[in-house]
Amino acid sequence: MPVTRSTSGKSKTSAPAASSSAQTVSTEWTQAGTESSSAATETESSNTAPTVRMEETTTRTERPSQPAATVAWQPEPRATAAPPPVVAQLLEKKKAAARPASKASTSASRRAARLMKAREELLRLKVELAAAKIAAIEAETDSEEEDIDTVVEDKDAEDRVDTWLNNSIQPLAIANEPHNQPAPPPPTTQATTAAPAGDMSTAIEGAATANKVDLTDLAAAIAQAARTGHHSTSRILNELPIFTGNHQEWLAYKAAYHESQSGFTDLENLARLRKSLRGRAREAVESLLIYTANPRDIMKTLENRFGRTDAIAVAELDKLRSLPRLTDAPRDICVFSSRINNVVATLGAIGKQQYLYNPELTKTTIEKLSPTVRYRWYDYAATQDESDPDIVKMARFLNREAELCGPYAQPEGLSRSQKTYNVESGQSERREEERNVQRCPACNKEGHNTTSCPEFKTAGVSTRWDICKKNRLCFRCLRLRKKTHHCRSGPCEKDGCKFWHHPMLHHEAVEKKNSEVVSSTWTGKSKHAVLKIVPIKVIGPRKVIPTYALLDDGSTVTLIDEELAQRAGLRGRREPLHIEAIGDTKVDTSTSRRLSLLIGGSGARHRIEARTMRNLRLSPQSINDGDLKDCRHLEDLPVTTRYKEARPQVLIGQDNWPLLLAEDKRIGSRHQPVASKTPLGWVLHGACTRTLGQRVNFLNEADDTNRINQQLQHFFSLEALAVQPKRPANDPEEKAMKILEKKTSRMEDGRFQTGLLWKSEDIQLPDNRQYALRRLEATEKKILKDPELKTKVVEQMAELVKKGYAEPAPAEKTPHRTWYLPCFPVLNPMKPGKVRMVHDAAATTKGVSLNDALLTGPDLLQSLPGVLMRMRQHRVAVSADIAEMFLQVKIIPEDRDAIRYLWRDGDRSSEVKEFRMTSLIFGATSSPATAIYVKNKNAEDFKTEHPTAVAAINKNHYMDDYIRSFEDEETAIETSRQVRDIHRRAHFELRKWASNSNQVLLALEEKEETTELSIGPKTEKILGMVWETSSDSLRYNLDLSRLPDDILQIQRPTKRQALQIVMSLFDPLGLVSPVTIKAKQILQEIWRRSTKWDDLLDEDLAEQWVKWTQHLEALRDVKIPRCYPGYSNGNK
The missing domain is CATH 3.10.10.10 (HIV Type 1 Reverse Transcriptase, subunit A, domain 1)
Known part of the structure; x- marks a missing residue:
């Protein structure tokens, strides 16, 4: 059939005769074509890369020739890779288009066959090299050690592919140009009409042009494959979540993997797994990730370890038990509903619906509901099908409640609160809006809370109390006290302390204060030892941090608090650390790092080697002027030798022995401290005598205000006689x-x-x-x-x-x-x-x-x-x-x-x-x-x-x-x-x-x-x-013998005296409530006016008080029949 081609923008059509004459093809040409076709087929069958689909057209249009490149690009020798299927299709298409249209002489046919074979071989090598280049560029994005921007990397990869393809096409264009002197046609002995030499040159030239056109299309196809495959692969690779071995995260991780694994090869899926596994999950399959393994085996191992349905079900139930008590706030109801529904959905997804029938689970959930929501649940549950588990009905009920109150819930994700202040100055008004960022109240920095604040930890206990009072922090949990703040923290329990405050606010000086309660004629003294503590500065690449160091002659290693090292920006290699102390105490840590750092004291800087240790809790020490009052040998020492609540964060041992040597010493009596001058400065150590207290006459101050207020609150409430249900038994x-x-x-x-x-x-x-x-x-x-x-x-x-x-x-x-x-x-x-x-x-x-x-x-x-x-x-x-x-x-x-x-x-x-x-x-x-x-x-x-x-x-x-x-x-x-x-x-x-x-x-x-x-x-x-018993009547027991004499005759009592009288009344049956309620009202008004304990009542309250005491005296004569009249048959 006629072959249509375009040269320099014009269309030519060969005659049928020419086409017929061009049908004769030599044996060598046919053999070369067969070998090329076999090679292309073998290449396509062995390909494993992702398939890139391209549309083909039956009619090709030649493009203008590109200028020849001056320098040919030489590929580096590397392992060959099979070309993608699209490349194999282009090779097959190129061969079909390159066959001669007419028979030629034997020598011309052989030369054309060798030329075509060489071009095919060169094209195949170029295609293999292109595929290898693309694979290498894509592999760079899987590096776990570098965080390179994906968009910039993709653009760079596309540019590199395009540059290489352009340089590769130009040498082929030079090689495909026809010779200036075409070889004479070979003799023929056949009866068929041979094609002239000019037609052969034209055929060769057409074949070269067709090769160049095919290479141009091939370059575009490879570039498109690189762009499309790389972008989609990177996007999916980035979407695979991180899995650390948490049972609750397994289902989401498994779903994310199986939904995307079909678009990747086993090697690529292995790379995705290697990149997304962390912690215990990575340790479980560490050996499988080192060697080339089947991703399905890795996923099976992970599922056997972390995907056990019973473990997931138990974890979900624990989440349900750990839910906080529900309030009536709309946002809390929405959050509570979401968590309940998540648990129900998860148990249903893993096929563990039997856990939903746990009555203890339902009881725990109902107890967490607020009274209002609980009563609404009772009404809802009465109308539901009894065949469904209660927790499923609870989920549906909470969904309904969340839908009703959802429009009124506080918006999600609000971490800042807006406050508006109106300030008036003269005739102008100014409104200032400021946003209160959640900062640490101790250091006013973001990124941590009060309990983990370095400055709050290093501060003294008294300073911590001042910080809490100044910033309105809860003394029990150290969080900001708000209107909705409900602290459930327990007592301190540090050193047996039963007071309701945070352990970081535990004042050890309380015990010392008790030891100062002595008789009025004796002044006690106590002896204690002083350790070598010196102020230093830790110099790091990030900042210079002042702190204290303990010079320990008995330690063989220098330690530094891990948090301090992180703040200073110090980094080092991680090595295990084993410490043995007194009393067979051992500490093993695998997170310690070996550091080399600079520290400065009162003189020059010193480089030391140290090991980090998490929570290096060394005891604080205080030295004041009173401790050195009688020590004349220490009078001219620098002020840095005195400090308050100094807690060392660096312990310097014998591995840095030059810093422990004393250049000078000052020694007093046996019970006085010694001063030693070290390269870091003067330090005090040894025995120290301290005066415990002066003349104290058994002074004790107790503050029971909170307890009294609680008793009054209970006393003010009206008694609910005979209507209170019996409290259920607790554990x-x-x-x-x-x-x-x-x-x-x-x-x-x-x-x-x-x-x-x-x-x-x-x-x-x-x-x-x-x-x-x-x-x-x-x-x-x-x-x-x-x-x-x-x-x-x-x-x-x-x-x-x-x-x-x-x-x-x-x-x-x-x-x-x-x-x-x-x-x-x-x-x-x-x-x-x-x-x-x-x-x-x-x-x-x-x-x-x-x-x-x-x-x-x-x-x-x-x-x-x-x-x-x-x-x-x-x-x-x-x-x-x-x-x-x-x-x-x-x-x-x-x-x-x-x-x-x-x-x-x-x-x-x-x-x-x-x-x-x-x-x-x-x-x-x-x-x-x-x-x-x-x-x-x-x-x-x-x-x-x-x-x-x-x-x-x-x-x-x-x-x-x-x-x-x-x-x-x-x-x-x-x-x-x-x-x-x-x-x-x-x-x-x-x-x-x-x-x-x-x-x-x-x-x-x-x-x-x-x-x-x-x-x-x-x-x-x-x-x-x-x-x-004689009159069978009951009288009110108005016995005030425990109170001072004539207390009822006081016309204007103090707050303390009024409370004594009212709290002495006992009315178990509420028979004299008209009298006792009036007393409660007077006390309530006294508390509202913030009257002090020993202040006299205001005149209006004193007048009410006198009238009430007169009614109280009249109760002595009141008698009530013991038996209810007409209630019993025995009374008739």
């Missing part, structure tokens, strides 16, 4: 109940024994015998001043041993479970002449007390208003109390060493003896719950025989007081006798019977209790009320 209470159920048992004599409610089985108590001995001496000193008190105390302590409530302590002690209880007498002003010895379980030694190690126990106490209301139900009322209730409950022998005490009958000349209690003690936080549990457990053993009496024991006891009302005397007598008999089985003796019925009293009378029975006008004090 410590459930643990205490398990201990009681496990260790409580009935003894042979009928008593019960149980164990102490320890918070932990491995609790360790310090030795406090010396402290208990000092407390014993103080108690003896007190009772020796009052012979009557001494007699009662000695008799009561002897009764403890005589009745078996205590026993002599054995010589063998329980390790770490031995505790000595200080004993002291307690006098009750409401019961004159009665003394009770109390064991002080709250006494602390080294910050630990016995009560700290015990659980309070479950809340088994009945409601006080409820007991009183049940007493008022029926006509006949009965009351009694259990004698020595606590002492009737025995402690198991293995716990008795924890309740030892020291005693010697008040004779200070005799030897101190050790005893231990065998029963519950007064003062232990666990005793009330334990006693009530034993009382109820004893009653449960008789539930079948006497169900009514058992119910009375459980419901009508308030601690040891038994109070109940009955419809008639017969029922009262029968039930009360059963209650008494059941109590006796556990050695609980009911005494002091009282009743408004003479018949009941006579029936319950026993010979030894005849004098205790009360008939007639005698009154009984029952749970804060006064019960007149």
Whole structure:
């Protein structure tokens, strides 16, 4: 068929005859074409590079010839790579276009065949070299050590490819030009018509032009392939996320890999994995990444290690449990909803829907809801399908809530708050808007919080307190206090400190201040050692930082705080560090770096070698003028030898021994510090005598303002009588109940024994015998001043041993479970002449007390208003109390060493003896719950025989007081006798019977209790009320005997006196609320006016106070019927 070509912009069409004559092709030409076609096919089949699609046209148009290049480009020898499929297609197309159109002589055919073969070989080499160049340029972007801008690198790669292709085309154009003197046509013996020489030259010239056109198209195709493939590859490579081995990140990482891995070869996917893996994930496949491995094997290894569905499910549940409590803020509801839905979606994606049916998970989530949202959830859950898991319904519910409040939520991503200030000056107004950037309040810099601030760490404790007060920081978490700030941080716990402040605000000087509380005639002194601490400057490439260094002659290595080195810009190679100290203390770290740095002291600079150590916490030291007051040999030393709270951040050891040598020394007496002049400056070291304090007359200042305010807040609130639900049991209470159920048992004599409610089985108590001995001496000193008190105390302590409530302590002690209880007498002003010895379980030694190690126990106490209301139900009322209730409950022998005490009958000349209690003690936080549990457990053993009496024991006891009302005397007598008999089985003796019925009293009378029975006008004090049995009425217990005399006659009291009177009132039934509420209102107004404790009340408040006291006096004559009229059948 005719072949259309374009030369110099014109179109030519060959005649059919010429085309026919050009059909004769020599054997060599055909053979060369076959070999070239085979080579192209082999090249295409062996190609592994990404395929670049290009559209082909059947009609080609020749382009103008390019000027010949003067210098031919010589490729560097390198490994050949198979050309891309597009290149193979172009080779095949070029061969088809280069075949001769007519037959020629044998010699011309051979020459044309050799020329074509050479051109093909050259073209193939050029294409392979181009593919290798493109692969090398793309490989440069996978370097993990350099962060090169992708756009600039892509542009540079394209320019390099285009330059090389242009230089490669020009030599081919020169080689393809026809010879000036074409060779004569070879002789032919065939009958066919040979083509003239001119036609052969034209054919060769056309073939050369076609080659040049094909090379131009090939160059454009390669450049397009480089641009398209490189851009897409770089973009996808950059989108592969970093994976560090976190189970929660595995699903996202796996999805990102599988969605993009099909567009890359195994080598490229291996490079992507190598670039994205970090930390534990990289360690898990480190060996597979070193050698050429299958990416699928690497992903399988990672999934087996980090993609376990159970581990992911557990991690998701932990995220749900760690959610903070929800508030009613719209933004918090949206965030909470998103997190719940993420957990539900993740568990569904990994096929672990069974975890959604966990009832504990639902309970935890509901408890985190705010009251408002919780009530809305109850309404929503009642209308949902019960087949769905509760947590799924919760997710749908929160989605609905988030949609409703979403438009009102605070915008996301706001890290700055805008404040507007209006400032007026003269006749002009100016408005200034400033943005408060979240900065560290200690140094006013960004990038860290207060707890990690270097300047805040190096500051003294007093300075830290000043910073917190000045910047309105929370003393517990060191964060800015805002309106929505709700700090949940616990107490300090540093050195046993129980105060509610951050450990960085723990003032060690508190203990020193306590040691200064001495008598008024003695001045104490203390000796302490001073270490070699000198001020220096650490000089780094980033900044020069002043700090302190400790010159340690006993250290073999120089250490520098890692944070200080980072601030100074110091860098070095990482080497492991192993440190051994006193007491077999060892420190191993793999993050230490070996540094070479400059430090400066008072003189020249010095280069030292040091190792970094994270959290190099060296003790601070202070030296003031008072320490050097009597040291005349130190008078002219520079001021740098005195400092306050200097905490060294550099420790210089023997590896830098020239800095430890002393050039000069100044030595005083034995108990005075020594001054040594080192290359870094003067340092003080050695013994130092310090005056502890001057004449201090046992001064103690206590600030209980916060505690008093909390009590008043509770007092001001109106009581919700009989409507408060019983508080659910918490974990410590459930643990205490398990201990009681496990260790409580009935003894042979009928008593019960149980164990102490320890918070932990491995609790360790310090030795406090010396402290208990000092407390014993103080108690003896007190009772020796009052012979009557001494007699009662000695008799009561002897009764403890005589009745078996205590026993002599054995010589063998329980390790770490031995505790000595200080004993002291307690006098009750409401019961004159009665003394009770109390064991002080709250006494602390080294910050630990016995009560700290015990659980309070479950809340088994009945409601006080409820007991009183049940007493008022029926006509006949009965009351009694259990004698020595606590002492009737025995402690198991293995716990008795924890309740030892020291005693010697008040004779200070005799030897101190050790005893231990065998029963519950007064003062232990666990005793009330334990006693009530034993009382109820004893009653449960008789539930079948006497169900009514058992119910009375459980419901009508308030601690040891038994109070109940009955419809008639017969029922009262029968039930009360059963209650008494059941109590006796556990050695609980009911005494002091009282009743408004003479018949009941006579029936319950026993010979030894005849004098205790009360008939007639005698009154009984029952749970804060006064019960007149003769008139069967209740009176208000207005007993102000604890207050100063005539305090009610003061016309204008102080704030302190007013609070004393109001807080002395006790109204368990709320019968006198009209009077007490008025007192609360007066106190509230006193607090609003910020009246000081000892200031007199304002005149208007004083007038209200006088009127209120008159009403208070009138309460003495108010009587209320004990029994509700018309409530009981027995009243009719």
